Amino acid sequence: MSHPVLETRELTIRFGGHAAVDGVSAAFHAGTLTAIVGPNGAGKTTYFNLMSGQLAATAGRVLLDGVDVTGLGPAARARRGMGRAFQLTNLFPNLSVLENVRLAVQARAGGGGDLLSLWSRRRDWIEIAERVLESVNLANARHTPAAALSHGDKRKLDVAIMMALEPHVLMFDEPTAGMSVDEVPVILDLIHALKAEGTRTILLVEHKMDVVRSLADRIVVLHNGRLVADGEPAEVIASPIVQEAYLGMPARTTVQDLASPALERAHG
Amino acid sequence: METILSGDYPRSRLLTALLGLLLAVLAAAPFLFDGAQAINTAAKICVFVVLVASYDLLLGYTGIVSFAHTMFYGLGGYGVGLALYSWGPSWGAVAGGLALALAAGVLLALGIGLFSLRVRAIFFAMITLAVASAFAVLAAQLSDVTGGEDGRSFRVPELLRPGFRLVAEPVLGTTINGRVVTYYIVFASALLLFLAALRVVNSPFGRVLQAIRENEFRAEALGYRTVCYRTAANCLAAGMAVLAGALNALWLRYTGPETTLSFTIMLDILLMVVIGGMGTLYGAAIGASLLILAQSYLQKLMAVAAQATEGLPLLPQLLHPDRWLLWLGVLFVTSVYFFPSGIVGRLRAASR
Known part of the structure; x- marks a missing residue:
């Protein structure tokens, strides 16, 4: 098997006495999509923050x-190629939509140290930013301040800002949360x-199990900061420990009872 | 035009007209006005446009609150002034003093930046306040070197002295003496520095500064090392303030704590940035000009108004020239209340 692109070994962070992420070891390979699931407070976003560097590991x-x-x-x-989209939207509120993305393109090109040329003369950066905006259907809003968006x-x-960095590791933290049905x-x-x-x-x-099932090659389950399951989606979802940990209830309740309609349909 | 203004246009007809008028009056000031006060005011506006623009680079563009800006302004003034005082009135002294002051200013800004820009904004502001106060005390105490509270008057190179004649005959009724030459050196340097600052804020670097002001956390997540950018902005603003201080010293032929280091000047700079409009360099130009004009002419205007209202109850007392600070205060409060985004922000919003 090839070397993992991203790997954590016994990764732990404690806030006071509480271990929010507790000895999590996992490896992630190129060309795969791994869903990280778990109940609220399981440490998913903290685990992300540790991997992308917003928090320093204990x-x-x-x-x-x-490396x-x-x-x-x-x-x-x-x-080094790690891109991050945030759970709580994290933008440059008073800058235009286009500028939000252009700044990422500029960062990717390593162009921030240039004091003497004009940003507006780098048409190539602007064009890349516009293409990224088209890919997320935001091209029409390019001149709107980010704060004024829905x-x-x-x-x-x-997500577009992360895409513009062209990272080879992409970390989505509940990308569809709070979105209307037609935007998802x-x-x-x-x-x-x-x-x-x-x-x-x-x-x-991601919390939506139908999304996880349709996208993920693999599911990692966190519970109380610990990794409790790691494997193929079907077997992870079916395992009793996950039913209990993820759904926070006795194992005899089935996943389908709480999953979205799409998942119920899939299971007939 | 795009190259000169770095693609950053006033974006309002009225603002364009105001800036054009300001530029024209400043460019022709020695030929337009006779009295010393008018030309002094014009020179002061030139110096403060640079000083306030450099502060806006920090406050308006990067979102850094610093109270040490007058320290760098003072470094420039003392650098050139003390060099001329102790090494004699030569261009070598001007250049040497300026170089030393620039080096000291940038190094100091680098030190403060690396030491404290990592911490929360409020701590940075407090540290700049402490360093600036220490510097002011030092300048006042080391009276053997700096002249203490009295400051130092010094002689400038011959080209800049009032007795010097560039051309024997008056041009358009104005004698082209050393003062006029000095004024044009101040004016041209200020214009160049302002345009340079305009370039910096519209460069890829300047755009990162705005990103840091908007959301430092996200800027960092994009791969920008924000501490480096903030420190660079701090050094750049410091360097510009040093140059403004040097220009001021050359014009006044004097340097002392009152004209460079006093906290009143720091407050003036803050007010000029806020009234003109934070985050636009044109705002710095408008704010500086407006405030200096008010400081120079409000008293005269009030004397006229007090005379005109003589005989009426209360009004003459309220309009007495001694109350000018009260009216200046009223002006500040109303302008901040009615133009929260500054004059430039208001004008741009109106023309949309």
Whole structure:
């Protein structure tokens, strides 16, 4: 088997005495999409923050392309190809939609140190940013300030900013949360397309089980900061420990009782 | 035009007209006005446009609150002034003093930046306040070197002295003496520095500064090392303030704590940025001009108004020139209340 692109070894962070992420070891390979699931407070977003560098680990290690990046900050990890979309929308509110994405293109090109030329003369950066906006159906809003977008459009812009970095590791933190029903497919199609390229390593925190089933090659389950299951979607969903941990109820209740209609249909 | 203004246009007819008028009046000031006060005011506006623009680079563009800006302004003034005072009135002294002041200013800004830009904004503001106060005390105490509270008057190179004649005959009724030459050096330097700042804020680097102001966390997640950018902005603004201080010293032929280091000047700079409009350099130009004009002419205007209302109850007392600070305060409060985005922000919104 090839070397993992991203790997965590006994990754732990404690806030006071509480271990929010507790000794999680997992490896993620190129061309795969892994869904990370678990009840609220299981430590999914904290696990993401540890991998992308927003939080510093108390113990354990993070390896990116075989290199130990545990001591590096988020900027350094981003430059090594780690892209992150955020659960709570995280934009440049008073800058235009286009500028939000253009800044990411500029970061990718390493162009921030240039004090003397004009940003507006780098047509190539602007064109790339416009293409990314088209891919998430935001091209029409390019001159709108990010703060004025609808909630769903903000989520799309958040994803677009990550895409513009052209990362080889993509981390989506509940990309469809709070989106209206007709907006969800745009994001899902995008993730599908990225997965179909077959070269990227995609991590997805998601609550909607139908989304997880349709996208994931593998599911990692966190519960109380610990990794409690890791494997093929079908077997993970069916395992009793997951039923209890993820759904927080006795194992005899089936997943279908709480899953979305699409999942029920899939199970007939 | 795009290259000169770096693609950053006033975007409002009235603002364009105001800026054009300002530029024209400043460019022709020695030929338009006779009195010393008018030309002094014009020179002060030139110096403050640079000083306020450099502060806007920090406050308006990067979102950094610093109270050390007058320290860098003072470094420029003392650098050039003390060099001329102790090494004699030569261009070598001007260049040497300026180089030393620039180096000291940028190094100090780098030190403060690396030491404290990592911490929360409020701590950075407090540290700049402490360093600036220490510097002001130092300048006042080291009176053997700096002249203490009295400051230092010094002689400037011959080309800049009032007795010097560039051309023997008056041009358009104005004698082209060393003061006029000095004024044009100040004016041209200020214009160049302003345009340079306009370029910086519209460069890829300047765009990152705005991103940091908007959302530092996200800027970091994009791969920008925000501490480096903030430190660079701090050094750049410091360097520009040093140059403004040097220009001011050359114009006044004097340097002292009152004209460079006092906290009143820091407050003026803050007000100029806020009234003109944070995050636009044109706002710095408008804010600086407006405030300096008010400071220079409000008293005269009030004397006229007080005379005109003589005989009426209360009004003459309220309009007495001694109350000018009260009316300046009223002006501030109303302008901040009615133009929260500054004059430039208001004008741009109106023309949309």
